[in-house]
Amino acid sequence: MMTQLLTSYKEDFSGWYKDIIKMADLADYSPVRGCMVIKPYGYEIWEAIKHGLDMRFKETGHVNAYFPLLIPKSFIEKESEHIEGFSPLLAIVTIGGGKVLEEPLVIRPTSETIIGHMYAQWIKSYRDLPILINQWANVVRWELRTKLFLRTMEFLWQEGHTAHATYDEAQEETLRMLDVYRDFAINDAAIPVFHGLKPKSETFAGALESYSIEAMMGDKKALQAGTSHNLGQNFAKSFDIKYTDKNNKIHYCWTTSWGLSTRMVGAIIMVHGDSKGLRLPPIVAPIQVVLIPIYSRESDRSQVLRLTNEIYNELKIAGIRIHLDDRREVSPGFKFNDWEMRGIPLRLEIGLRELESNQLSFSRRDLSIEEGRGMIPRSGVSEQIKDLLSEIQQSLLFQAEEFRNANVHETTSFDNFKKIVKTGWAFAWWCGDEECEGEIKYESKSLPRCIPREDGWEKERTISCCVRCGKQALEKVYYARSY
Amino acid sequence: MMTQLLTSYKEDFSGWYKDIIKMADLADYSPVRGCMVIKPYGYEIWEAIKHGLDMRFKETGHVNAYFPLLIPKSFIEKESEHIEGFSPLLAIVTIGGGKVLEEPLVIRPTSETIIGHMYAQWIKSYRDLPILINQWANVVRWELRTKLFLRTMEFLWQEGHTAHATYDEAQEETLRMLDVYRDFAINDAAIPVFHGLKPKSETFAGALESYSIEAMMGDKKALQAGTSHNLGQNFAKSFDIKYTDKNNKIHYCWTTSWGLSTRMVGAIIMVHGDSKGLRLPPIVAPIQVVLIPIYSRESDRSQVLRLTNEIYNELKIAGIRIHLDDRREVSPGFKFNDWEMRGIPLRLEIGLRELESNQLSFSRRDLSIEEGRGMIPRSGVSEQIKDLLSEIQQSLLFQAEEFRNANVHETTSFDNFKKIVKTGWAFAWWCGDEECEGEIKYESKSLPRCIPREDGWEKERTISCCVRCGKQALEKVYYARSY
Numbered sequence: 019m020m021t022q023l024l025t026s027y028k029e030d031f032s033g034w035y036k037d038i039i040k041m042a043d044l045a046d047y048s049p050v051r052g053c054m055v056i057k058p059y060g061y062e063i064w065e066a067i068k069h070g071l072d073m074r075f076k077e078t079g080h081v082n083a084y085f086p087l088l089i090p091k092s093f094i095e096k097e098s099e100h101i102e103g104f105s106p107l108l109a110i111v112t113i114g115g116g117k118v119l120e121e122p123l124v125i126r127p128t129s130e131t132i133i134g135h136m137y138a139q140w141i142k143s144y145r146d147l148p149i150l151i152n153q154w155a156n157v158v159r160w161e162l163r164t165k166l167f168l169r170t171m172e173f174l175w176q177e178g179h180t181a182h183a184t185y186d187e188a189q190e191e192t193l194r195m196l197d198v199y200r201d202f203a204i205n206d207a208a209i210p211v212f213h214g215l216k217p218k219s220e221t222f223a224g225a226l227e228s229y230s231i232e233a234m235m236g237d238k239k240a241l242q243a244g245t246s247h248n249l250g251q252n253f254a255k256s257f258d259i260k261y262t263d264k265n266n267k268i269h270y271c272w273t274t275s276w277g278l279s280t281r282m283v284g285a286i287i288m289v290h291g292d293s294k295g296l297r298l299p300p301i302v303a304p305i306q307v308v309l310i311p312i313y314s315r316e317s318d319r320s321q322v323l324r325l326t327n328e329i330y331n332e333l334k335i336a337g338i339r340i341h342l343d344d345r346r347e348v349s350p351g352f353k354f355n356d357w358e359m360r361g362i363p364l365r366l367e368i369g370l371r372e373l374e375s376n377q378l379s380f381s382r383r384d385l386s387i388e389e390g391r392g393m394i395p396r397s398g399v400s401e402q403i404k405d406l407l408s409e410i411q412q413s414l415l416f417q418a419e420e421f422r423n424a425n426v427h428e429t430t431s432f433d434n435f436k437k438i439v440k441t442g443w444a445f446a447w448w449c450g451d452e453e454c455e456g457e458i459k460y461e462s463k464s465l466p467r468c469i470p471r472e473d474g475w476e477k478e479r480t481i482s483c484c485v486r487c488g489k490q491a492l493e494k495v496y497y498a499r500s501y
Numbered sequence: 502m503m504t505q506l507l508t509s510y511k512e513d514f515s516g517w518y519k520d521i522i523k524m525a526d527l528a529d530y531s532p533v534r535g536c537m538v539i540k541p542y543g544y545e546i547w548e549a550i551k552h553g554l555d556m557r558f559k560e561t562g563h564v565n566a567y568f569p570l571l572i573p574k575s576f577i578e579k580e581s582e583h584i585e586g587f588s589p590l591l592a593i594v595t596i597g598g599g600k601v602l603e604e605p606l607v608i609r610p611t612s613e614t615i616i617g618h619m620y621a622q623w624i625k626s627y628r629d630l631p632i633l634i635n636q637w638a639n640v641v642r643w644e645l646r647t648k649l650f651l652r653t654m655e656f657l658w659q660e661g662h663t664a665h666a667t668y669d670e671a672q673e674e675t676l677r678m679l680d681v682y683r684d685f686a687i688n689d690a691a692i693p694v695f696h697g698l699k700p701k702s703e704t705f706a707g708a709l710e711s712y713s714i715e716a717m718m719g720d721k722k723a724l725q726a727g728t729s730h731n732l733g734q735n736f737a738k739s740f741d742i743k744y745t746d747k748n749n750k751i752h753y754c755w756t757t758s759w760g761l762s763t764r765m766v767g768a769i770i771m772v773h774g775d776s777k778g779l780r781l782p783p784i785v786a787p788i789q790v791v792l793i794p795i796y797s798r799e800s801d802r803s804q805v806l807r808l809t810n811e812i813y814n815e816l817k818i819a820g821i822r823i824h825l826d827d828r829r830e831v832s833p834g835f836k837f838n839d840w841e842m843r844g845i846p847l848r849l850e851i852g853l854r855e856l857e858s859n860q861l862s863f864s865r866r867d868l869s870i871e872e873g874r875g876m877i878p879r880s881g882v883s884e885q886i887k888d889l890l891s892e893i894q895q896s897l898l899f900q901a902e903e904f905r906n907a908n909v910h911e912t913t914s915f916d917n918f919k920k921i922v923k924t925g926w927a928f929a930w931w932c933g934d935e936e937c938e939g940e941i942k943y944e945s946k947s948l949p950r951c952i953p954r955e956d957g958w959e960k961e962r963t964i965s966c967c968v969r970c971g972k973q974a975l976e977k978v979y980y981a982r983s984y
Contacts, residue, residue: 046619049576050606053569055619058634061566083544086536087570087608087639087655088592093532109571110596111608115643116589123533125570125594125608136529136538151541156570156639160598172570 024359027293031237036166038287042296042360045166052162052171056280059360060167062304063283064174068154070206070301071176071278074198080150080178085132087156088123093131096256100130103223107159109171125158130224130249130275133179134257141271143262144183148191152178167284168241168501175279181259181271185250188272192248195276196229199244207282208299208415209233209289210422211243212496214470219455222275226250232467232496234422235288238442240467240498243285246276284501289418296361297383299414300407306339307403308362312350312369326368329378329399336400338407358383363410364403372396380406384413426496432461432486435497439464443498449484450492458486458497467496507842510776514720519649521770525779525843528649535645535654539763542843543650545787546766547657551637553689553784554659554761557681563633563661568615570639571606576614579739583613586706590642592654608641613707613732613758616662617740624754626745627666631674635661650767651724651984658762664742664754668733671755675731678759679712682727690765691782691898692716692772693905694726695979697953702938705758709733715950715979717905718771721925723950723981726768729759767984772901779844780866782897783890789822790886791845795833795852809851812861812882819883821890841866846893847886855879863889867896909979915944915969918980922947926981932967933975941969947980 022041025033039045044060056064072082088111095101104127111123126132137149154176161171178195182188196213203209211231221228225247233243253259254270262268290297300306311326313319326342333340341362343353350367357365367379378399382390394402425442429435438444439462448455448466459465475494482491505524508516522528527543539547555565571594578584587610594606609615620632637659644654661678665671679696686692694714704711708730716726736742737753745751773780783789794809796802809825816823824845826836833850840848850862861882865873877885908925912918921927922945931938931949942948958977965974 046622048569048615049573049618050569050571053571055569056567058564058566062564064567065565081541081545082548083541084539084547084657086531086533086538087641088533088536090532106599108596108598109594109606111592112595113591113593113605115591115645122596123592132531135532139529158570162598174567 024293024295027236027291034291035288038291038296038359039166044283044287047164047166050171052160052164054164054166054170054172056174059304060283063286063298063302064280066302066304067202067207067278067282068176070202071198072154074202075152075176075178078194078198080152082153083151084153084155085129085136087126089126089129089132091122091124093135094124096131097224097253099252100224100256104128104159107161109158109160126155127157127159128275128277129153129155129157129177129179130253130273131257134253134259134273137179137181137271137273138257138259141181141259141261144264147181147183147261147271148187149181150178150191151180152176165284165501167280167287170280173280175277177275177277180274181254182273183261183263183269183271185272188250188274189248192227192229192246192274192276195274196231196244196246199231199246199276199278202278203231203233203243204415206299206301207286207289208301208411208418209243209285210415210419212468212470214468214496215493216245216468217455217466217493217495219452220466222247224249224252225275226252230468232498233285233289234418234425234443234498235285235501236291236421237288238425238498240443240465240496240500241281241285241288242467242500243282244276244278247274249273249275290414291361294355295359297414298361298363300363300411303361303363304339305341305360305362306407307333307341307364307366308353308357309340309342309366309368310350310353311344312367318370321373322369325373329366329368333400333403336404338400338403354381364406382406382410382413384410384417430483430485435485436462439497439499443467443496444485445494445496446485447479447482447491448493448495449487449489451484451487451489454484454487454489461486462497463499464497465500467498467500469493469495507776507778510719510774517774518771521774521779521842522649527766527770530647530649533654535643535647537647537649537653537655539657542787543766546769546781546785547763549785549787550685550690550761550765551659553685554681555637557685558635558659558661561677561681563635563663565636566634567636567638568612568619570609572609572612572615574605574607576618577607579614580707580736582735583707587611587642590644592641592643609638610640610642611758611760612636612638612640612660613662613736613756614740617736617742617756620662620664620754620756621740621742624664624742624744627747630664630666630744630754631670632664633661633674634663635659648767648984650763650770653763656763658760660758660760663757664737665756666744666746666752666754668755671733671757672731675710675712675729675757675759678757679714679727679729682714682729682759682761685761686714686716686726687898689782689784690769690772691784691894691901692726692768693898693902695951695953697951697979698976699728699951700938700949700976700978702935703949705730707732707735708758709735713951715981716768716772717901717908717926717981718768718984719774719904720771721908721981723926723948723979723983724764724768724771725950725983726765727759727761730757732756732758773844773897777838778842780897781844781846783846783894786844786846787822788824788843788845789890790816790824790847790849791840792823792825792849792851793833793836793840794827795850801853804856805852808856812849812851816883816886819887821883821886837864847889865889865893865896867893867900913966913968918968919945922980922982926950926979927968928977928979929968930962930965930974931976931978932970932972934967934970934972937967937970937972941980944969945980946982948983950979950981950983952976952978
């Protein structure tokens with residue numbers, strides 16, 4: 019029974035987020051500090067995310083494989099930037115089978131090193147290229163300040179690792195996968211994202227260039243929701259990944275890696291949720307439609323349930339993910355709140371009125387109570403429900419877009435910039451100097467998120483100046499406080 | 502290019518197994534001794550296994566969730582038999598984030614302890630029961646004598662963990678999941694299995710009773726391919742998993758666990774493989790049909806490819822997993838061998854003869870070259886291919902059954918018993934005495950696999966004697982050398 023009150027979305031977003039995760043039964047804390055337990059309802063959202071991504075990976079020619087959890091510590095140390103970035107985050111196995119290990123093993127924080135080692139053995143000739151492999155796995159990065167789904171010591175993700183003959187092919191792959199993430203975020207998760215290059219200071223440890231998709235959460239903070247890295251020849255050189263070309267010449271390969279994690283569940287919560295709880299886009303919702311029979315007299319129960327069961331079977335056969343809530347120990351009102359909290363996109367109510375009128379009452383989770391209510395004719399119900407679900411999917415994306423667009427502001431004045439990033443995102447030119455970047459961070463408490471290189475960008479920069487120092491502009495950057 | 506010769510199946514089964522894994526590109530050794538890399542083709546077989554099981558789990562009311570990889574060492578020590586069984590197998594993290602940990606963490610060898618800890622918090626009332634959760638995960642058990650898929654330090658598996666109000670419900674669940682495994686093995690993997698109780702000596706560390714499915718490999722050794730445990734109240738007592746009944750009385754729960762791992766890939770290889778390589782049952786085959794265009798004159802190429810592409814599209818749309826091998830740099834003969842090695846159930850050849858006759862030539866991987874060849878009419882090809890695939894699925898099961906039945910022998914004489922287990926399985930009565938069991942193991946080099954309690958078993962035992970000591974029989978047991 020739900021008796022707890024949801025913390026106010028407006029007044030305490032962080033408290034609201036914690037409450038939602040608990041009240042909608044998404045995840046729990048583990049006895050090991052920093053780790054999380056993903057409960058069935060939260061895991062089903064992750065399964066929907068996996069499904070949407072895996073399909074896209076396969077359509078773009080990738081295959082899945084599995085590489086070991088444990089990596090020799092010396093591997094991590096082979097790429098100098100990589101070790102610098104990851105060494106403070108490692109969980110290290112020193113004892114195995116009752117004995118102290120000669121060489122400690124590291125639990126993978128990411129798998130460039132072990133996969134690079136294998137690729138060096140698998141790739142001989144240009145004929146073996148490209149290699150396009152993805153892995154669904156858990157990784158561990160030491161982290162004790164847990165925020166469920168967003169920051170945990172262990173998380174689930176996919177990591178793609180590819181090897182190519184040329185820089186151009188690797189760069190094309192890097193951008194292709196960034197686009198796959200963008201397409202997934204927008205069309206499945208209904209999350210509008212900016213995509214672009216990460217500034218050097220935020221580049222993945224060991225990469226030439228990193229790209230990301232960046233989403234605005236309900237509290238207007240930014241969340242990096244997926245990253246794609248062009249690793250250049252850095253890992254190829256550290257791990258000796260080489261191929262022989264048609265003329266028998268030997269070259270180092272060009273590699274990429276790209277990943278998206280259970281953070282995406284957190285993003286979905288924080289982009290769509292509202293004061294009544296979760297709101298799930300139909301494509302990633304474990305339950306798309308909840309059916310609630312309504313009757314006050316016990317004698318009406320059987321005929322109401324008869325229609326309810328009919329509708330249930332019809333929608334089920336049509337492939338709609340549907341749940342029938344025929345609990346007798348709780349009232350319809352309780353059920354309404356309960357399913358609203360869990361973010362079910364569409365509720366159908368079936369009672370005497372519906373029986374008599376041959377219509378069904380629905381209530382959309384994406385709109386207010388007044389706007390979201392309506393009736394649909396009984397006949398052809400499954401097609402109409404599909405249309406409604408597709409409208410809800412679009413509407414959630416539209417709302418998120420409206421919200422984001424209202425809170426991103428372009429500016430050329432640093433005073434203005436500092437005001438903007440207190441309550442939203444700034445979009446501004448930067449001189450490219452890292453010291454200047456540091457000052458921006460320090461003075462505004464915001465971070466550069468990504469650098470979208472849209473058409474006309476190169477021309478525009480010739481007539482633009484850095485928002486802070488006024489020197490010649492190099493890049494136009496999104497800035498925001500961030501998770 | 503495949504130049505290596507496959508080791509003889511008859512003369513060196515173990516060498517044959519290693520060769521197949523390498524030549525069919527299923528898996529590789531990792532730089533960490535004991536770990537394996539599952540290559541894309543091997544991983545696709547595992548994905549098919551996951552799909553078949555996950556569907557069955559959901560049909561029987563289970564949901565997926567995810568619990569942490571890292572478990573406090575003290576948890577493992579709470580259940581006395583559990584620690585005894587697992588402590589020699591543990592990988593232990595002693596350093597995290599650059600610091601020595603106050604309490605070392607164990608990488609899960611199995612998750613009864615951490616899941617038990619969470620269930621204790623989640624379960625309050627009889628209304629919370631049953632809990633029916635499954636997890637797809639990796640586990641680590643220290644093991645250096647690697648045999649890919651069969652014995653590795655890290656492996657992938659699913660582990661179901663359920664909690665119930667009564668012993669009867671837990672026992673019913675234990676047997677239900679054993680039956681799910683049996684159904685999967687027979688109908689998807691085409692592997693006939695015996696199912697039954699494990700003798701006490703082979704029971705899971707901490708369980709009341711363990712059950713397993715046991716399969717006969719091509720070398721007549723036994724492989725335990727899935728296990729289901731009734732844990733009684735052992736873990737409930739160690740982790741304080743309690744519920745309040747309708748009358749407000751507090752009881753310990755009854756729990757179960759059940760698991761099936763990447764071992765199943767090894768079983769599929771060793772049950773169906775032959776002297777030419779792998780043979781995959783269509784339901785778990787990543788590629789069900791391979792299409793090979795045949796032409797000797799370059800001028801015939803385009804019309805042959807036209808028909809080939811037509812067939813390809815038709816089968817693809819029909820949902821058949823198909824691959825078109827239009828490589829020009831290798832001969833049809835090379836392709837035949839290559840795909841035979843990889844175990845593709847059905848090969849279609851399309852050349853001028855097929856164009857002219859309006860028929861397609863096929864070759865079934867489950868039968869000899871002579872018996873497996875045939876022609877099917879061009880029209881309605883996808884239905885015919887589906888029928889053929891279903892025949893192949895049945896035929897592989899039938900062959901495995903024939904082979905197993907020919908190599909399991911019932912006996913009442915211990916001299917005979919010792920001969921039987923040298924080249925097959927024995928089925929014999931046992932007095933139930935563990936000392937006698939030890940003697941059987943020692944003298945025959947075979948292990949008790951499982952105790953099937955078929956109808957009439959209790960009556961039969963009253964007139965039967967132990968195969969070794971001649972005392973009153975208690976159980977009838979399958980014995981075999983085993984993996």
